[in-house]
Amino acid sequence: MNLINTKDMEALSKLPPSEFEIERKRIINKYINSLPADCQAQARAMQADLDIKRLSLSSEDFLTYCMSRVRTNLNTIADLADQAAIIATEIENSLING
16 A cells, blocks of 8 residues: 655655654554554554654664664564465375375
């Protein structure tokens, strides 16, 4: 789901800080509200954590923090995919071998 395009990002970056924060929150809430209901609480908690980090870290440290979380999440996804492949192979083998 593409919620914001490059032109929107450029316009957002030119807003005064108070207007930027209002529009930023609107965009984030629009995305969170588009998630399945059972995922929204977790997304709001994650966003609250990001907001706290964003306020307490320099821009560079915040980006480093976010990239670290992305790497961790990608590693988790890769691990889950590997486990799913192993389980699928075991199921396939049991079906073939009886």
